[in-house]
Amino acid sequence: MLMNEKIKATEVELTGLNGEPLGIMPTSEALAMAKKLKVDLVCTSLMSSPPPCKLIGAGDAKREKQQAKAAERGMKVKEIRLTPQIEEHDYETKLRQAEKTLKSGNAVLFVIRIKGKEGAAAKELLEQLITDLKEAGTKTSGIQLSGKQASVQLNPR
Structure with missing residues (x-):
């Protein structure tokens, strides 16, 4: 310019x-x-x-x-990994980390490793993250459950 x-x-x-x-x-x-x-x-x-x-x-x-x-420069995608049995403090830490990343203009990909029958808990956790971060970002597509992991990507507003 x-x-x-x-x-x-x-x-x-x-x-x-x-x-x-x-x-x-x-x-x-x-x-x-x-x-x-x-x-x-x-x-x-x-x-x-x-x-x-x-x-x-x-x-x-x-x-x-x-x-x-x-x-x-383009938008970067930051991956944040979680487990379905996350403690409240750890959840808040990941939430702050994701909010900071979204506000800096980058996307966040939440990935939850699933073992056995944890699929429902993982989906519930991802839905909770989406609602908690609705001011900072919007989801690009629905929650993907595939084999051993569940994921969702949020782009900045």
């Missing part, structure tokens, strides 16, 4: 602070307008001619750059 004087194009297609189109104008004129309004001129794409640029408040430009970098 190019900002201010780093934009080398001769003219740009400018969008205002509130998203209103201001038309195609010389880059020097767009920079002067940005300085006058005490905002940044940010180029959103270099793939078209003239490149689309927009006026963004100084703090917003940094935030948008960080969000673009996070989107480019």
Whole structure:
């Protein structure tokens, strides 16, 4: 993402602070307008001619750059393993860990190892985790029970 004087194009297609189109104008004129309004001129794409640029408040430009970098990096999936006979304290610890991961923008995959007839207890535990984390994340699909494990993935909101 190019900002201010780093934009080398001769003219740009400018969008205002509130998203209103201001038309195609010389880059020097767009920079002067940005300085006058005490905002940044940010180029959103270099793939078209003239490149689309927009006026963004100084703090917003940094935030948008960080969000673009996070989107480019992609979302990671953190696996958290549990057992159906989990103690209350351990459950709360795993819950905090999952909430922290979801709030950082990554997904959480809960996996419960099953032995014998623990399938129902495992499913109940996963449903409890989903309801406890509904503010931080949403499940991508239903609970999968397969052979020796039960799992569910939560993506951040």
